[in-house]
Amino acid sequence: MTGLPSFGSPDGLSGIVRNAYTNEPVSGAVVSSSGSSVTTNGSGEFSVAERDATALSISRENYEATQFAVTPGAEDLEIQLRPTILQGQVTNQLTGDPIPGVTVMATGDGDATVKAITDDEGRYVLNNIPRNATVSVDLDGYSPHAQTVGESIEMDFEIRVDVVTGLITDDTGAPLPDATIQIGEAVTTSAPDGTYRLSGIPASGSVVVKKSGYREALADELPDDMVFNASLTRFVVRSLYATGLTVASDESWEALLQVADNTEVNAMVVDLKDSSGQVLYDTQVPLAREIGAVNELLDVRQKLDDLKERDLYSIARIVVFEDPILAEQRPELAIRDSTTGGLWVTYDGLAWVNAYERTVWQYNIDLAVEAANLGFDEIQLDYIRFPTDGLLETAEYGTDFGDETQSQAISGFLQQMQVALAPTGAYLAVDIFGFTLFEESDGGIGQQLESIEPYVDVICPMIYPSHFHPGAMGLDIPNNHPYEVILWSLQSGAERLGDKSYKFRPWIQDFSYGEGIEYGAAEVYAQIQATEDFGASGWMVWNAANVYSTEAFAKE
Template sequence: MHQLVLAAALTLALPPALAIDGTVHSQADQSPIAGAIVTSNGASTLTDAAGKFHLPGAGQEVAVRAPGYTRRQAVHADGEAPLRLALTPFQPKAVYLSAYGIGSDALREAALRLVDQTELNALVIDVKSDRGMIPYASTIALAERVGAQKVRTVRDMPALIAQLHQKNIYLIARIVTFKDEPLATARPELALKNSEGKLWRDGENLPWVDPMRQEVWQYNLDIAEEAARLGFDEIQFDYVRFPDASGVQYAQPNTQASRVDAISGFLSAARQRLAPYNVFVAADIFGYVLWNTDDTAIGQQLERLTQPLDYICPMLYPSGFKWGIPNYPNAVAHPYEIVYQSLQRARQRTGLGGARFRPWLQDFTDYAFDHRPFGAAEVQAQIDAAEAAQSNGWMLWNPRNRYSDGGLHE
């Protein structure tokens, strides 16, 4: 049903450390793809408006990806002739499975049935959960030391990934970044502190680690690289922000500039670390970040997120817009307008095409306004809005991982 071309390999070898010239185009209509990322032998470049690239110092293997398309790898058959690479258009349409959801036969199989029966073609899977747990046997020593391996819900992650890829499912690894109870508890010197010097805790009574500390960056980048090696198609960082709270102590002065530098700096480091794996790099951001020109006091400033990310993933849950948006104060009564207007504003501010954005959509009961259920009509309205805004697909969030086919097409 869903045809994904995730990798292709040609058989003839290119002598190492040669320059490669070539073009990247769409397999669908042969149109050139501008801004495609071409990587080889540690070097990378972008295609120009005509889809052309020149890559000096290239090795045998060449990898390429572009937002709105699948990724692929190739080996040049002829070192003299220009390399022509075709990418398949693709829009992920996903549901989220938590660390427990992916390990539950009932929840996982229910999601897979929807993939078989509807337009769904992707899964967002917790690789590091909201409570800092890594749900499979990790090779990262620090994960074991801090207690992030106490709950393992997936017995064999490589086998599961292979099984899901056989079904042509696009796999997104969700990494909850700076909300991390195991690391903060085991390594309090890396944790955020309150005014008394004790562990700061959020409304869920969970501690966070300091986004300004390089050791915290390194741990999360190690997890991201492991997910890339396991075969995930995309690495998506969540809670890649500062907490929205006062009286919190950080390693450096807490200013808008320092916050924005920390978040964009971490994501830039992730892009560099993950470059050899040719995986897409994404981050989840607050919906209001698309509307606010500052950093929303959490370090997420929209224009600074465009360079390090392939996909910007705003959480456009109407329930999250408690102050509404212009002309729509009651957000839950206008799910289409919340999603469409927010994505349009993001495109206008950044000058980016819709393919650089993939929103999270609400598939759970409202908690902020009148507690109305979000059923088929509300889900479909949000999907219609995302598609009208030409986003690169969408993702449905339900914290209990329970989804129906309501609002989904076959």
């Protein structure tokens, strides 16, 4: 600063300008008073001639300009400038390679924003960084990253690839469309040519690939190139139903397992929560224990071991909205009777919970997730509807749910169930009335086929020929035509769901009821044949007493 008083001179104001973050001296800063301007030397020092100056203006490229108030009589001023430049490099976390084309953006006070794009070496320079800035790093195919700048002038970022791609095929090598690929909560489906792109994947987690009618494929980790291909093996579920009492009885349970050993049966539906509201194992879901719903009838882990030893597909049946225990213990969650003010009940005196209530949703979601984590391959929801018998005109659901329809309540619940179950890899199935396949409305019970399908892996219509009235489907007594009833019903559903109809896996009957013929092995086999001719993803046989016509399941 030739010609100016030296630092510390009594003839003017002297001082030093420092970097506010590093405390290093700043050379080349312009210091101005009302009458003159000087530039700091290599040591950051300056001196202005005006001893009585009350304020100084300081500026320098890549620093925030500032106004400094001078205290009368002050000497050897210390002035700090905040750096406004940030630079660094962005690299691939896995390989260490630089990544060009990354958007690096700093956002600070008042949403002031500056941004830059990394060059071929992955380097960036941000100028005019605002105060209290946060830097975000973003590039499609990589996990976004954000970090506060603080007092940094250099910041390097290692970012993680968060996209996996691949091809899903069946066991013949043909492309498999509409398979679900999920890692944690990230989920997508394969395209018609079997390809997929899954973005937003977590840093770790197992890969699950599944589709109704196929065995799922699992992998603990992804390959380094983030390309994951999978082949799914065709698997047609052929299941029997087992009540809690049957499963709890060693003799009855072994008899059912023997049926599976000696026939085509390869799966078992097991009651975990039944229509009485009882939870039939030692659940740790707090609400179940609080309301006294737990009946530790089953050693569920042992029963699962029994199924896995035989390579039998395990299905946990959970009855949802017919739940007298929850309704009676928590009446604020129940359907109310508008005439009595008490609990609404069916003609059989059974109380139902309110399908609009989110607490009811969460209770059943918690049970389902617990069952999946115990090791069940599939969670099957029954009574996933509003009631059908009783004085329905007196059923009161409250006014807290606005204009939400019954079908919206059912689909909303299923959507939340789907999200909660996704990380477990378990399949999600729902039981629906048979007429739902051809009744385009929700039937007054909230079951509307198109609103249910997007949120489940398997749709299980209860197509019992004995439950159709005379003349249905143009048949005098539908109960006398087991093959035709099953096939026509599935075809009716397929006309509505199109290429999603692979999700159908119907319940068929192995019992006699109502007008018409007695049911035995021939009638059960006719129903099975109809499911196979249609191309369903399997079948399940219902007999409330678990007494089955085993000849119908004979191995071919």
